[in-house]
Amino acid sequence: MVRHFSTRRLFLGGKNKCAVLNSSLLLGVIFFLLFLLYQRDATTSTSTSDILATPPPRPRIVCVIVTFAYRHEYAAIHIQKTWARHCDHYLFVSDNVHVVLEPAVFQNIWDKWQRIRAHLKYTYMKHFHQGDWFLYANDDNYVFVENLRHMLQSYSPEELIYFGCKLRSSREGLVYMFDGSGIVLSAASLKRFVLEALTDENLCSSQNRGGEAAQELGRCLSNVNVVAGDSRDEWHRHRFLPFETSIHLGGQMNSSIELHRYFLERSYYPVTDMNLPVSLRSICFHLMSMPLAYNLFYFTQNVQIFGAPQEWDSENWGLENQNL
């Protein structure tokens, strides 16, 4: 018979049957297994926090939503009921009071650029301490604030940068943001705009600008060195969309529609096949009809698809295409 665990050569003195090495080997195995057992229970709780560095602070967003008295009941109130409360603070700016919206009232300002100047100055003076980023949006925009917060986590509010649906004017190559979608300013750029641009006639006009309010804002910001950021995602899909969901998801833009033509002629990024690729984490759409805000709210906040995994790549989900 083969001698198992022969200790003859290892122990000079004895012919121990229960060799010390023998048992210690096995005890070592036992302790190793016990160690594994405890280690497994311990690692689940502590490993992730040890690995991650301190996460970046959650960006605070102040939403400034532009409305008018005639639109309070049919537009602005739905914004207040759906997405406005997801901002860290929201402020309606209007031309009259309202019991629920509690807007800041600006009377007798008939020019859009003058309104923008007044709104942003007011926001800086009264609400600057409440946010790291400032969203300037309309009461017919739907904004996914959570996705905006996620995008802004990669930037610092100290940067001189602003985001939106980027356009370039055909004449001078001036870069500005489409005013039908949302515009997001960092704290530093809002401060610089109010303190340096608004006070200097050479940098920023104080005259009425009519239909060119958005261009003037772009001009002023670029004159004080605020960068027009790229708000597209990693796959160059757009997060700030100029038009409504049914156009971008179920149809395409139409150059015989004046507003679509305006956008198509000025879009900073190339448009192929009359449409923009839509990011899965998109931020802003236009609402053609206000009740649709409730559909978007319901789908994104409440609806669950039973049995779908949490992180889910719907495009490659597999079984769906096996029907035919």
Add this chain to the structure above:
Amino acid sequence: MGGHYITLEQRHRLSDTTLYPGSAGGGVVGGSRVGHRRLSSCQVLLLVLVAGSSVIALYAYWDVMTAGARDPDGHSPRQLSNETLAQQLRREVRVLCWVLTTPKYHKSRAVHVMRTWGKRCNKIYFMTSESDDELPTIVLNKSDKYEVLWGKTKEAFTHIYQHMRDEADWFMKADDDTYVFVENLRYMLYPYSPDQAIYFGYNFKMIGAHNKNESYMSGGSGYVLSREALRIFAEGLNDSTKCRQEDNSAEDVEMGRCLLNLDVKAGDSRDSKLRNRFYPLLPFDMLLSGNSGLDFWLYKYAYYSVRSCMDCLSEYPVAFHYVNPEQLYVFDFFNYDFQLVGKQKPEERLPQKIRPEDLVIPDYDNMFT
């Protein structure tokens, strides 16, 4: 050392079968053996230690080893591979969808149904009067006119019963402006047996002379029959005392009346918080109180309560109506593709099966009429 070696004399004493060199004395050969070796205490200790360590290892990793197969509620086990709950339900609750359409709408509506939710049914067929290269169509004899919709419905179900009844457990009818959440449909149907005579949809009060607790299902938001209900319907629809023989009249009303007369139960499709899963309009109507006034038709037709509020629709909706082709893609994008950062998924488990004898369908409770 000692007795581990067989000496020549010992070997001779054993029986005459061949001994392999080196085998333990008296190990392999049958019959009585002299010199039966007792296990030494060392070997006992060895055995105990090995057994003990394997017990410890088993205890430590038991849940890891059985994760794939175990399921506490006694449901059928999931595949060990990463099958999601939805994929498991796709196997276990097979749904055949059929869509009423017409050639005029093949390219403008039906293909979009196919490309959005249609592909998620186990099987989908379009009931129309002409075939189409992009769609799985079934060409019916009845024309596509609105007036013979009931006739077309009867023909469609009959065709399915005759040729496809083994392809699925549940059979859903929808329109080409219906949007269906197929995974949530399976979730809703899971507790029920396909051998039970029952059908589901959005309950309307029965039209015409009726008792209080009689309802039919809205055709626009779709209705789904169990396999047994399909059989009963297909075999009973020619009975003129139970079902309308002429082809005209509203398809959903006649379906409801026929199934009622054939003793098919009209189930309650609401969730555990009594929120609607089927809805014959777009979601915002049930979410925005005041979008429609009190004279809106829904208030008179509904079987169950019709209060509108932000939380009045189920988190697991099944179907909506009046969804135009662009909106089909909007629904699809926001419910399946779009990601809202930070949205949590609740813990999901398969519900308990409901035994047919335990089934309770709540009474009519719409206080508006």
